Amino acid sequence: MTDLSSDLPAPSRRDFLKTGTLxxxxxxxxxxxxxxxxxxxxxxxxxxxxDAAKNVIFLVSDGMSAGTLTMADHFRRRHEGRASNxxxxxxxxxxxxxxMDMAAANSSVTGSAAAASSWASGRRVVNEAVNMSEDGxxxxxxxxxxxxAGKATGLxxxxxxxxxxxxxxxxxxxERWMEDEIAAQYxxxxxxxxxxxxxxxxxxDRREDGRDLFGNFRDDGYTVAQSNRDLAQWDRTGxxxxxFTESHLPxxxxxxxxxxxxxxxxxxxxxxxxxxxxxxxxxxxxFVQIEGGRVDHGAxxxxxxxxxYDQVEFDDTIRRVLDFVxxxxxxxxxxTTDHGNANPGVNATGDHYSASDPMFDRVADFxxxxxxxxxDLDAESTTRQIRDRVETAWGFGISREEAGMLQDALRGTYRxxxxxxxxxDLLLGALQANYTAVNWLSGDHTSDYVELxxxxxxxxxxxxFTRNTDLFDVMVRAANLESYADV
Ligand SMILES: [Zn+2]
Numbered sequence: 001m002t003d004l005s006s007d008l009p010a011p012s013r014r015d016f017l018k019t020g021t022l023x024x025x026x027x028x029x030x031x032x033x034x035x036x037x038x039x040x041x042x043x044x045x046x047x048x049x050x051d052a053a054k055n056v057i058f059l060v061s062d063g064m065s066a067g068t069l070t071m072a073d074h075f076r077r078r079h080e081g082r083a084s085n086x087x088x089x090x091x092x093x094x095x096x097x098x099x100m101d102m103a104a105a106n107s108s109v110t111g112s113a114a115a116a117s118s119w120a121s122g123r124r125v126v127n128e129a130v131n132m133s134e135d136g137x138x139x140x141x142x143x144x145x146x147x148x149a150g151k152a153t154g155l156x157x158x159x160x161x162x163x164x165x166x167x168x169x170x171x172x173x174x175e176r177w178m179e180d181e182i183a184a185q186y187x188x189x190x191x192x193x194x195x196x197x198x199x200x201x202x203x204x205d206r207r208e209d210g211r212d213l214f215g216n217f218r219d220d221g222y223t224v225a226q227s228n229r230d231l232a233q234w235d236r237t238g239x240x241x242x243x244f245t246e247s248h249l250p251x252x253x254x255x256x257x258x259x260x261x262x263x264x265x266x267x268x269x270x271x272x273x274x275x276x277x278x279x280x281x282x283x284x285x286x287f288v289q290i291e292g293g294r295v296d297h298g299a300x301x302x303x304x305x306x307x308x309y310d311q312v313e314f315d316d317t318i319r320r321v322l323d324f325v326x327x328x329x330x331x332x333x334x335x336t337t338d339h340g341n342a343n344p345g346v347n348a349t350g351d352h353y354s355a356s357d358p359m360f361d362r363v364a365d366f367x368x369x370x371x372x373x374x375x376d377l378d379a380e381s382t383t384r385q386i387r388d389r390v391e392t393a394w395g396f397g398i399s400r401e402e403a404g405m406l407q408d409a410l411r412g413t414y415r416x417x418x419x420x421x422x423x424x425d426l427l428l429g430a431l432q433a434n435y436t437a438v439n440w441l442s443g444d445h446t447s448d449y450v451e452l453x454x455x456x457x458x459x460x461x462x463x464x465f466t467r468n469t470d471l472f473d474v475m476v477r478a479a480n481l482e483s484y485a486d487v
Contacts, residue, residue, distance in 0.1 A: 052480035053332035053457040054285035056146070057276075057321055058119070061314045062112055062165055063296025063341030069451060071346060071360075071438065072311040078357070079364045085318040086335060089453060095335075096462040097453035102339050103468070108447040112296070113176035115338035115468065116168020122472030130164070130173040130182075140486050142475060143170030143191060146287035149484045152279040153191040154286065156271050158249040158310070159293030160198030161186075161241075165338065169289045180207050186241075187216055193278055193288065195242035195271045197249045199226065202241070217241045228266045236277045242266075251294055251369045252309040268292060268317045276324050285330070287479070290317060299341035302429025302440045303370040305393075307344065308363055325456060332456040332478045334471070340448035343441035349433060359437040368393040370428050377424075379411045394435070402431045418442070 061068075073084040082088075089095045104114035105124040117131045118124050121139035125132060131139045147153045155166040162179035171185050183201040186194055204212035214224050225231050225242040234240060244265045255261040266274075272290050279286035292314030298307030318335060325331045346360050373393045377386060383403035391397040398406075408414035409424040416422045421430060426443045433439040452471070454462045458478020466474075476485045 051329070051457055053478040054330040055151075055280070056287045056332045056475055056479050057324075057334070058169070058287070058289045058475075059291075059314075059318060059321060059333070059335045060116075060165055060289065061292040061295045061311060061337045062159070063299045063339060063445065064292075064311065064314075064337035064450070065299065065340040065343045065345075065446065065448065066451065067343055067345035068295060068299065068307060068311050068341075071308055071344065072315055074346065074357075074360065075308055075312060075363065076315070078361060084312075084315045085322065086315055086453070089318075089322075089335075089455070095453040095455045096459045097451065098462060098464040098466060099449040100336060100452040100466045100468055100471070102450055103447070109445050110339050110447075111176075111445065112164035112338050113168055116165045118468035119471045119475075120169045122469045122476075124469060128176050130167050130171050130176050132172050132174050136174065138172035141168075141170050141172070142472065142481075143287060143289075144189060145476070145481050145484045146479070147189070147191065149479075149481050150282075150284035151479075152193070152282035152284075152286035154193030154275045154279050154288035155191065155195070155291075156193065156268070156275050156288065157196035157291040157293045158268050158313075159196060159291065159297075160201065160247055161194050161196035161243060162198045162201045163196075163248075163293060165291045165293060166194075166196065166289060180209065183207075183213055184211070187213060187220065190220070190239075192239045192282075192286075193275045195225075195231075195240065195244075195275060196291075196293075197243060197245040197247055199243035200246045202243060206246075214241075227264050228270075231266045231270065231274055234274065236274060237281065240278065242271065248294060248297070251298065251303075251306040251371060252313045253305045253366060253369050254372050256309075257367050268313055269320050272317050272320050276321075280324075285479070290321070292317065295337075296341055297371075298369075299344065299440075300443050301371060301425040302342060302344070302432075302443055303425065304344070304363055304429065304432055304436055304438045305366040306369040306371055308438075309366075329457065332458045332475070333454060334459075334475070335451075335453045337450045340446035340450060342443055343446055343448065344438055346437050347433070347439045349437040349439065356437040359435060362394070362396065362436050363438070365395040366393065367395065370425060370432065374424055374428065377406075377410055381407065381410060383407055394432070396435065398431055398435075402434075406431065420444070 073087045076084045102110045102115050104110040104127045106126040111127045113130050114125050114127045120141045121131045123139045131141050143153045157166045162182040164176045167182045171182050179201045200206040202213040204210050222239045222241045223234050250261045294310045346356050348356050373389050386403040386406050387397050409427045414422050420443050429440055461474045
């Protein structure tokens with residue numbers, strides 16, 4: 001991190017006003033005295049900054065290509081008659097936004113562990129590492145920094161809570177897949193709110209070492225929640241470990257149509273509301289990371305229903321956060337993604353450009369994801385079974401020839417020109433494109449620069465183009481955490 005200290009006097013409110021560039025958010029309550037340890041904020045480049053952010057809310061849609069953001073907006077406009085919450089922020093000019101370079105230390109194509117690490121510690125690490133250099137040096141994370149500054153801390157996700165993005169905000173680990181160890185490290189670090197899937201990494205019967213981490217967390221005073229009802233009954237005080245599924249939460253589309261999921265598993269907006277209600281009780285504010293984690297999985301699998309409905313849910317979560325910050329000027333909200341993935345988009349697929357929109361509208365009638373379709377098919381499946389399963393999920397059938405191609409892929413004999421597209425899931429995504437106009441580049445991450453949007457105190461520092469590691473500095477400065485960070 002760059003040295004933030006200098007001998008310049010702290011600028012006065014009058015100085016801020018004289019510049020004429022003071023953001024409207026700085027004009028509310030709070031004054032200019034809210035500084036950690038009474039230290040003046042003194043660098044020249046901060047002269048135009050408003051008050052410190054008491055709270056930071058970091059929203060991540062994992063693996064969201066620009067086309068995913070666009071399609072969720074199209075979807076809302078065409079079926080709900082309104083823009084997505086994310087795009088409306090742009091329409092209304094309420095956010096600073098630009099592009100962000102998410103490269104890892106060793107690659108322009110980044111994974112979620114290196115991406116989250118770049119934000120959380122201000123360091124680029126090699127892919128798969130979590131806030132740790134190749135020689136084992138641990139980089140202090142933003143969640144620990146916030147915790148040590150007296151802030152409440154939280155991680156909320158639709159993936160396993162031990163997955164790369166949440167772990168990347170608060171853990172040091174040589175390898176992201178060490179999820180039993182990540183679960184144990186969460187306990188050591190004592191964060192206040194942990195919510196998502198991943199019960200298997202806390203359960204004595206499922207952990208490699210047989211440790212009863214659920215019991216350990218209870219011993220530490222945590223509420224351990226494992227169902228929708230547990231979450232509803234939680235009194236929003238104390239600490240909580242919520243693991244609502246063994247692995248990831250179901251895709252939104254499957255959750256909507258499968259009764260047992262609806263009964264058992266809370267969704268991201270509900271988890272977010274509960275987390276914010278608890279975290280906001282802390283006098284010194286909070287830092288929370290909230291992830292729509294399965295957008296990435298939908299992209300990896302070229303699963304249009306999985307992708308779009310989860311992105312729409314993420315967009316609903318943005319709404320909950322905007323409702324939370326409405327009328328207050330003490331919360332920095334960051335909305336972004338960690339990398340592109342598979343770069344989907346609505347293509348001109350029919351006989352003419354205007355055929356694409358009605359094709360895309362078919363997504364609104366989907367009942368289940370492609371993941372659901374493939375979960376019950378294998379090398380023995382007949383083309384009749386394949387066609388029936390697809391029709392149940394999408395509301396329309398595919399041709400016998402297309403079913404035969406998928407049958408070949410299930411048997412491992414299908415060969416696409418681009419090798420990765422020989423797999424059943426990517427082939428199914430390509431067949432789906434014949435009907436929905438949503439087509440895909442590949443089944444994996446891209447090096448594309450990503451969308452970064454922010455509002456609230458500190459967001460003024462977001463420029464048109466941001467290096468991922470600079471976002472760490474933006475947050476540390478905004479929340480006045482310099483004296484707790486390794487500077
Ligand atoms: Zn991924």
